[in-house]
Amino acid sequence: MRNLHKIKLLYEKYLNRTATHEEVEELFMLLRDRNQFQHIHNIMEDEWERNDIDFSVENLSWEKVRSEWPTEQKISDVREMPIEKHAIWSLKIRKIVAVAAGVLIAGMMLWWWTKTNTKEYRTGFGETMEIVLSDGSRVLLNANSKMTWNTNWQNIQERTVQLEGEAFFEVSHQRMPVNNSSPDQKDSISLMPFQVITSDLSVNVLGTSFNVASRRQKTDVFLKSGEVLLVAKPPLPRSKNDEKKTAGPSLAKHMDSIYLTPGDHITYSGITRALERHEEKLPDEPTSWVDGFLVYENEKLETVLQELKDIYGKSFIMEDSTMLSRQVDLGLPYEDWYTVSELMSLSLEIEMEENNSEITVKKLEK
Structure with missing residues (x-):
């Protein structure tokens, strides 16, 4: 509370242009606490209301600020105003600038908090x-992938991961108290949510x-155990067969959701809005890489090469493009590229000529 009072004083001095350089620095230091943002918002609104400024943070835009700023014609009009009106207009301009500056400070601190309260993990090819x-959750990050973890999860009571690439998750249970006024539920507890966010959807889980x-x-999602709720950014396509597994009402505007149960495997594109359900030949085929193997059963060679490109960073040129539709059965160790390419050549009776990261695939001449 003492910090909050200090922030209020420093912010008012900032608006009045009486803050020293040291006091501005102190204000930024105090604003580092992300939990103060809502309090800061309230302070700003109180200050604006006290100065008779009709303004809402949600409606802030530079267009609004610019519309209130005098043009050359307006400036000349201001010069011809009586002194009293001129002073009022100048005060209005100063207040608008102060509002924009205050929001800029909050925005900068929000950016600072986001950068300093996340941890990034990256993997290279292979x-x-x-x-x-x-939080105790375990993640195996696949090759050529990036994951960002929000380390402030205990304060915000929410666990969030941003994912580009591929990862296998074993999510731990984290309990949090439920604020409920009902006497019989006063001491009840719930599980803290865990969310994996990709460009197409979010995977919402409790423990799985x-x-x-x-x-x-x-985005491709395979559920090994537990239950997850997928929330897509564009609406998911619906069919009668999906009604039992699809949540009824939309969770939010322009969003839809679908539940997965163990063994479910779907692929969804936010661009094409195409949802595909997979029938697995092998129960754990989508997660075979976790155990150190790349397993493909009756899979198109084109699909295999796409995944190998993702993992090892190789580009493939087919001498005969009809080979891409060939159905193959492969079991490859998740080893270095040399081992993988040698086993592929032997198993598929093909020749692979490598030039840097570009590989030409040919049929083996008998």
Whole structure:
């Protein structure tokens, strides 16, 4: 509370242009606490109302500020105003500038908080990374992937991951108290949500294990155990067969949702809005890489090569394009590229000529 009072005093001095350089620095230091943002918002609104400024943070735009700013014609009109009106107009301009400056400070601090309260993990081609998050959840990050974890999860009571690439998650249970005025539910508890966000959708879970791959403008989700709720950014396509597994009302405007149960495997593209359900030949095929293998059963060679490109960063040129539709069965160790390419050549009876990261695939001449 003492800090909040200090912030109010410093902010008022900032608006009045009486703050020293040291006091502005102190204001920024105090604003580092993300939990103060709502209080700061309230302080700003109180200050604006006290100065008779009709303004809402939600409606702030530079267009509004510019519309209130005098043009050359307006400036000349101001010069011809009586002194009293001129002073009122100048005060109005100063207040508008103060509002914009105040929001700019809050925005800068929000950016600062976002950058300093996240931790980023990256993998290169051909490597994986085992990660234990601060909440106890375990993640295996696949090759050529990036994951960002919000380390402030305890304060905001929400666990959030941003994912580009592929990862396997084993989410831990984290309990949090429920604020409920009902006497019989006063001491009840709930599980803290865990959310994985990709460019196409968000995977919302409580405690479960699942695989998420976000590549080539689509997201692939395989649920191994537990239950997850997928929330898509554009609406999900609906069918009668999906009614039992699809949430009734939309969770938010322009969004829709679908539940997955163990064994469910879907691919969704936010661009094409195409939803595909997969019937797995092998129960754990989508997560075979977690155990150190790349397993493909009756899969198109084109699909295999796409995944190998994602993992190892290789580009493939087919001497005969009809080979891409060939159905193949492959079991490859998740090893270095040399081992993988040698086993592929032997198993598929093909020749692979490599030039830097570009590989030409040919049929083996008999």
